[in-house]
Amino acid sequence: MIFHVLTLFPDMIQSAASASIFGRGIKAGHITVHTVNIRDFSANKYNRVDDYPYGGGAGMVMEAEPVYRAVQSVMKEGRRPKVIYLTPQAPVLTQTKVEELAAEEELVLLCGHYEGIDERVLAEVADEYISIGDYVLTGGELAALVLMDAVSRFVPGVLHNEESSQFESLQDNLLEYPQYTRPEVWHEKAVPPVLLTGDHKKITEWRHAQSVQRTRERRPDLYEKICSTYVVFNGPENAALFAETLNEKLSRYGMLLNYNRNKLIRAKRVFTARDFAVFVIEDEAGAMTAFRNISGTDTPAAVILSGTEKPGEAFLHFLEKKGFAVLYTENTAEEDFEGEVSRICLEIRRQMDSL
Numbered sequence: 451m452i453f454h455v456l457t458l459f460p461d462m463i464q465s466a467a468s469a470s471i472f473g474r475g476i477k478a479g480h481i482t483v484h485t486v487n488i489r490d491f492s493a494n495k496y497n498r499v500d501d502y503p504y505g506g507g508a509g510m511v512m513e514a515e516p517v518y519r520a521v522q523s524v525m526k527e528g529r530r531p532k533v534i535y536l537t538p539q540a541p542v543l544t545q546t547k548v549e550e551l552a553a554e555e556e557l558v559l560l561c562g563h564y565e566g567i568d569e570r571v572l573a574e575v576a577d578e579y580i581s582i583g584d585y586v587l588t589g590g591e592l593a594a595l596v597l598m599d600a601v602s603r604f605v606p607g608v609l610h611n612e613e614s615s616q617f618e619s620l621q622d623n624l625l626e627y628p629q630y631t632r633p634e635v636w637h638e639k640a641v642p643p644v645l646l647t648g649d650h651k652k653i654t655e656w657r658h659a660q661s662v663q664r665t666r667e668r669r670p671d672l673y674e675k676i677c678s679t680y681v682v683f684n685g686p687e688n689a690a691l692f693a694e695t696l697n698e699k700l701s702r703y704g705m706l707l708n709y710n711r712n713k714l715i716r717a718k719r720v721f722t723a724r725d726f727a728v729f730v731i732e733d734e735a736g737a738m739t740a741f742r743n744i745s746g747t748d749t750p751a752a753v754i755l756s757g758t759e760k761p762g763e764a765f766l767h768f769l770e771k772k773g774f775a776v777l778y779t780e781n782t783a784e785e786d787f788e789g790e791v792s793r794i795c796l797e798i799r800r801q802m803d804s805l
Contacts, residue, residue, distance in 0.1 A: 451552070451605045452482045453598050454524040454531065455591075456517070457561040458499070460485035462591050472599050475608040483598070484524070488512070491519035500564050510564040514571035517560070521575045524558055531556035532577045536590035536597070537566070540579035543597060545621055546799045547580070551597070552604030553796070559597065561590030622701050623675045623802070625664045627657040658703050677726040677750070677802050679704040684740040685732035689756050692782060692791070693730040696754070699795045700728070709740040721749040726802055727774060732756040734765040746773035750805060752798050753779045777801045 455463045467473065467483045475481040489497040493515055500510040521533060532554055541547075551557060560567075560576065582593045602608050630641045644656045666673045679701040683693035690708065697706040709715055721727050727749055731737040734755070751774040753761045761779045769776055778801050782790050 451480070451554070451602065452484065452531075452556040453594075454484045454486060454556065454558045455561065455594050455598075456486045456488055456520045456524075456558065457589075457591055457594070458488055458563050459561075459589070459591055460487050463594065466595050467598065471608065472602050475602050475605065478607060480605050480607040481598075481602050486520050486523060488516050488520045491516040491523070503565060508565070512562060512564060512567040514568035517567055517571045518575060521558065521560070529556070531558050533558040533560060533575050534578050534580050534597070535560045535562065535567070535572055535576040536582070536593035537562060537579050538581045538584065538586055540581040542581050542583060543600070544803065545600075546796070546803050548597075548600045549604055549796055549799070552601045553792075557601070559590075559594040561594050563589040622661075622679075622703060623665070623672045623677070624661040625669060625672070627660040627664070654703075675803070675805060677724060677805065679726050679728065679802075680707055680721065681705070681728045681730060682707045682709060682741070682744070683730035684709040684737045685730070685756065689730055689732045692754070692756065692787070695787075695791050696728065696730065696795065699791055700798060709737075715740050716743065718743045719745075721746045721774075723748050723750075725749050726798070727751040728754065728798060729769070730754045730756070731761075731765075734762055738765060738768050741768075741772070744772060746775075749774050750801065751776050752794075752801065754794060755779070755781045757781055758783070777804075 457463055463483065463485050467476065472481065476483060488499055492499050499516040500512050503509070503511045524531070532551075534551075534557060536559060580593075580597065582596045587593060628642075630645060634641050634646070642656070644652055647653070662673075662676070665676065679697075681693050681697040681700065681704060683689050683706075690710070693708075694706060697704045707714060707719075721744070725746075727746065729737070729741070729751060731753070732755070746769075751769060753766065753769070753776055755761045758781060760781050766776055766779070778797055780794055780797070782794075
């Protein structure tokens with residue numbers, strides 16, 4: 451991953467970027483941070499890049515031409531990386547957006563200062579506006595550092611434990627569960643006994659319950675977005691493998707339902723509006739038979755069909771009559787298995803975030 455940071459204070463970026471996990475990622479060659487001093491593209495001998503705002507008002511505004519030249523300096527022939535302007539006048543950065551940005555090979559981060567940047571150049575060069583919160587900073591440098599740190603955790607090789615990035619706090623719209631380390635008793639407070647049992651199933655259940663409780667108490671806005679994810683599949687071995695991999699990547703607490711099994715096919719199952727069902731199938735007619743005892747309650751859903759065609763109207767109508775609201779449909783290609791799973795997971799998370 452290459453970050454191009456356009457700023458009036460390149461030393462601020464380089465100093466902070468050299469520390470901790472991010473700094474180790476740079477030393478290992480997984481990340482490159484290229485700072486561009488916007489002052490170097492000033493049109494006057496004093497390297498001045500700001501002027502008074504038209505219409506009056508407090509403060510100064512960064513001029514269009516130096517910013518434009520700085521952006522053009524990182525655009526190489528045949529390559530046009532995404533340009534992000536860091537500003538509080540934008541959607542707030544989310545974990546899903548972080549994962550989306552991590553799929554890029556390069557990012558250009560434009561840091562404003564003073565009262566902002568001339569609107570005309572932003573309209574010409576900025577592909578996306580991103581905020582890190584509903585408050586105002588002196589400049590965009592701290593926001594750029596936050597974004598780079600978050601994105602870098604998804605860059606292969608930066609973290610030793612890949613699960614650390616795959617299932618961060620907020621990945622399922624859940625805050626992370628409480629963490630404990632030695633000693634077992636500190637200030638007369640003991641580690642919860644379940645964590646000492648070695649029973650991984652019970653530990654996972656405890657952690658999930660703690661995450662839900664913590665989210666309800668501390669972030670009720672996120673709690674309202676929580677969905678229980680179910681990957682429901684029917685079909686041959688390739689559909690099963692895809693479904694298993696999708697379930698593992700989609701959610702730490704997701705459930706995989708194999709509707710090749712007669713026991714599940716015969717049993718009635720009702721999904722709620724707080725569930726998200728992902729149907730992975732190969733044969734639509736066979737799947738309708740297998741899913742005959744499934745129903746939803748205005749349950750959001752996605753349908754993934756193995757092959758070159760997207761799911762047909764008959765199957766989508768079948769799910770609609772069953773009480774599912776299909777928000778996303780896709781077909782899979784066997785050539786790029788891992789890439790397909792990652793791409794589909796990201797799109798499903800986008801749909802879940804929009805609920």
